[in-house]
Amino acid sequence: MAPSVNPGRVRWVDRPIRPISLRQLFFFGRTLDESRLLSSANYVRVELPTRLAHRLREMQRLPYVVVTNPHLSLVYELYYKSFEIFRRIPAIRNLEENDEFCKVISDSLKEHLAVIPNLVMGVLECQDLVSPDKMDNFVQAMLRARISRRVIAEQHLALTETFNSPWHVPQPSSEDEFVGEVLLRCNAKEVVERVGRFTQDICRSSGGVDPIVPEIRIQGHVNATFPYVLSHLEYVVGELLRNSVQAVMGRYKDTKKPPPPIDVLICEAPQHVVIRISDQGGGIPRDIMPFLWSFCKGPRRASRLQNFKDVPTLAATMQEVRHASHAKPSAKIRDSSLSSLASRPPDLRLGMGLPMSRVYAEYWAGGLDLHSLEGYGVDAFLQISKLGNQNEKLTSRASIDAV
Incomplete structure (x- = not known):
């Protein structure tokens, strides 16, 4: 176990976290010049060790027997190492x-791809030591x-990449472009179509001989757009579609008739x-619904833990075996833990x-x-803020990280 944050570093824990909204990311990056890029760098330079310090303190408050779990101890070591690196970086001037x-x-983002599988494995193994509700809140x-750390870190990397590109202009020529990681006009229908095809391909590849994959039908306000971090939306939509496609294929696998479609409104x-x-x-199933x-709760805890342990590598991906033959669903090519999670085999249920x-x-x-x-099916409802009057809620949620 790494040493605790000593009194000389308490100032990092005492610093308030400065939350940021999609709107701020969106407007700050639209007119990008050297001054703004350096301002972004120094915001991240201070914010990352501050947020890491809060997480280290939170882990220190867990019972000692929990924190000494090898998986949770690895997470602590990774956080402490990054904290020590980032807190020593001086102001960025050029x-x-x-x-x-x-x-x-x-380098830090790549190293931390091992965090989520180890965090979840540690929590599953410590379920009998701390109440499940407390561990759920902790996770x-x-x-x-x-998420908050990776958003500001990946946004700054994307802004730097944009600034250094030979075709960079201070402001996007249209709202169909990215500002860092934020897609200014994210079209819901296009995301569902793209992720849907990707999900169907993955499920078809492991569905046996000549599997029948359900159709995905889209209707409603198909022109709806909003600014969003595309990788986040693709991940959530992908998980929901994956659950639906696998459930329908499993239920109708023994029939020759086309399975009923999945309807997206x-x-x-x-x-x-x-x-x-x-x-x-x-x-x-009724026994799964409460969990x-x-x-960390539920009757399938043991099988989930075994699936995590069967993953051959944790350092390179978030928690899954990635099929190199599958392209990423996102049109924006950037390696991330979410893109690799979306590509995991359907039979690897976590x-x-x-x-x-x-x-x-x-x-x-x-x-x-x-x-x-x-006995029939599932309706999943994903609500997405269009950033109007929801800005305060964004700030409120981000502030939870400071607790």
Whole structure:
């Protein structure tokens, strides 16, 4: 176990976290010049060790027997190492120093791809030592904090990449472009179509001889757009579609008739967009339903833990075996833990897709709910904020990381 954050570093824990919204990311990066890029670098330079210090302190408050779990201890070591690196970086004054800083960020992001599988394995192994509700709250807080760190880190890397590109202009020529990691006009229908094809291909590849994959039908407000981090939306939509496609294929695998389609309805309102995904896959078993949003509770805990342990490598991917033959669903090519998670084999069931999807959906002031009719199917409702009056909710949620 690494040493605790000593009194000389308490100032990092005492510093308030400065949350940031999609709107701020969006407007700050649209007119990108050297001054703004360096300002972004110094914001990240201070914010990362601050947020890491809060997570280290939170882990130190766990019972000692929990923190000494080898998986959770590895997470602590990774966080402490990054904290020590980032807290020593001086103010960034020029583009050369920013390039060096970006290399440090990239190395840290790659190293931390091992965090989520080890975090979940540690929590599953410690279920009998701490109440499941407390461990669920701990995992959710850790994931929210992890999203917040990766968002600001990956956004700065993307801004630097944009600034250094030969075709960079201070402002995007159209709202169909990216500002860093934020897609200014994210079209819900296009995302569902692209991720749907990707999901169908993955499920078809492991569905046996000549599998029949259900059609995905889209209707409603098909022109609805909103600014969003595309990789986040693709991940959540992908998890929901994957669940529906696998459920329908499993239920109708012994029939020669085409399975019923998966219906996606897009509804646009002044403040939000709702994506409803409906299937006829038989619904969720009654014994699973109470534990749907839990990371560590439920009757399938042992099999989930074994699946995690069967993954051949944790350092290179988030928690799954990646099929190199499958392209990433996103049109924006950037390696990330989410893109590799989306490419995991269908038979590698880890039981964390829904709770993790809810964390991602809620992070940007949205929501995720499911309604199951046992014996028939499931309706999943993904609500996405259009950033109007939801900005305060974004700030409120981000502030949770400071607790």
